[in-house]
Amino acid sequence: MRFFHISDLHIGKQLHRYSMRSEQEDILNKIVCAVKKEQPDAIAIAGDIYDKSVPSAEAVALFDHFLTVMKEQAPQVPLLIIAGNHDSAERLDYARELLTKNQVYISGMPPRTEGEYLKKVTLQDAYGAVNFYLMPFIKPFFVRSLLKESDTLTYDAAVRGVLAREQIDRTERNVILSHQFYVAGGSRPKTSESEIAVAGGIDEVDVSVLAPFDYAALGHIHRPQKIGKEQYRYCGTPLKYSVSEEHQAKSITCVELKEKGTEPVITQIGLEPLRELRSLRGTLSEVLSLATEENKDDFLSITLTDEIDPYQPKERLMEVYSHILEVRVDNARTRRILSEAVEELKLEDPVEVFAQFFENMQARPMSEAEKRVMTEIFAKAAEGEANG
Ligand SMILES: [Mn+2]
Structure with missing residues (x-):
């Protein structure tokens, strides 16, 4: 079984004031050409199809064109698609029954009620079944009532809770498509400037949750890289979406799975942009x-x-x-101006800076009692600094 792994297409993206329409059309055509040439057994698209939750008509038309041309050129190749944090789950789920008949499997929403589970697509090869689990981007509040949890549910616990409900047959080969910020025991993936950062790292999910899977086709981080293990991979964006990505080589990740228990063989197919x-x-x-x-x-x-x-x-x-x-x-x-600005920042009251951060995270201002505790802590820290 050999499949392609791509993600973070961000169709409709503007680079500063320039539309990237022609660059995106070109790169999607190059992906179709690679599929036609290499004949993979499936294509996994790990989220962020669109750049905005309400994509422009032009963006929708471009994705539609991509699916149509792909189905003309490689009709037998299943497409497996999940929603990312930039996509609207409902919009992506549009016409999904119809698309399923054409082997285009889309999962926009994680399970929300008792009877619902992750979408699972099983493909066969000479070594037996390969189960693809389509896990769209999960925010804790999407699954809070499903997991009977309180509003303190973390991203990590939300993803863990959703996967714990699944009956995963560990004697078969299993692949997950997921779009979260994965970390490996505290070590974080290398990010770029084109991702949306969540302050304080509250969206982190540890890769230990991926243990049941022989390969994790991840989206969300725009630089291609493994996280934790060789077979847990971010494939990166097909195009450079910020100046910080200047020196990144963009590619399609190609994954070959043989019998259960053997390491997948991972290679890259380079993608050359229309405009550097x-x-x-x-x-x-x-x-x-x-x-x-x-x-x-x-x-x-x-x-x-x-x-x-x-x-x-x-x-x-x-x-x-x-x-x-x-x-x-x-x-x-x-x-000179920059170094003055840095001086200015240093003079701000740390308690106020923290109070702002607290309010952003908790959606409520700090209480007087909480402020007193923080003031004491900062005062102690300052004392420590003064003493050496
Ligand atoms: Mn993205």
Whole structure:
């Protein structure tokens, strides 16, 4: 059994002020070509189909086109799809009975009532059955009443609770599709700037929950990487969705499962974008002189290092480069401003900073008693600092 693992398509995404429609159409076509060429037994798409929970008509049309072309080019290949945190579960579930008849299996919502379970799709090969469990993005409140839990239910406990209800036959091969922030005993995956960060790490789920699975096809983190074990993998986005991803190689993850108990064989199929993303740094005249036929239409993040601010730098850059994402200035003056800003932040009252964080997390302000406790703690910490 050999299957493709992709995720985080973020269809409809804008990169700064540029639409990525042509880049996304191009990369989806390249994925279809790879499927036609390699003939995998299935395609797993681990969430964040769309960039927004209410995608634009254009975005919906593009995903529709992708499914249609995929079904024309590789009609026998099942598509397994879960919702991510960016998708609206209800919208993604639209027409799912009809799609199921065409071997497009979509799971938007986790189970919410007694009789409901994760969607399970079983495929066969020479070694027997492979069960794919489709676990869409879970927020604790989605499953709180199902698990008969209070409002203190954590992400970790929510995912654990949902999986504990499933009858997973450990003598067969099992694969899970999931879209959560997995950590391995406290070690976190390497993130990028295009993911939505949740402060305080409350969305973390430990990979120990994935123990029943021979492979975990994960989505959510945009840089391809394993987490904890070789077979627990984030495949990453098919395109670079932030400047922080400049040096990441994007790819389709290809997974080969043989008999139960053997390690899956994991390879990458590289994905080349229509338009590269890169950063350029130097004085205005240096950056202008770097322009070539090759790079002038790339997505660019430009940092100017002139000590004397040049005249109309943006306008002059735009005459040469067509897709400028941002122009930053890094010289003695801006560095001075930054270090002053850092000084200013340090002077803020730590109790107030914490109170803000507390309110964001708990959706209520701290009580006077709680504030007193925190004030004491910070005072003790400050004493400790003063004493050495
Ligand atoms: Mn994502």
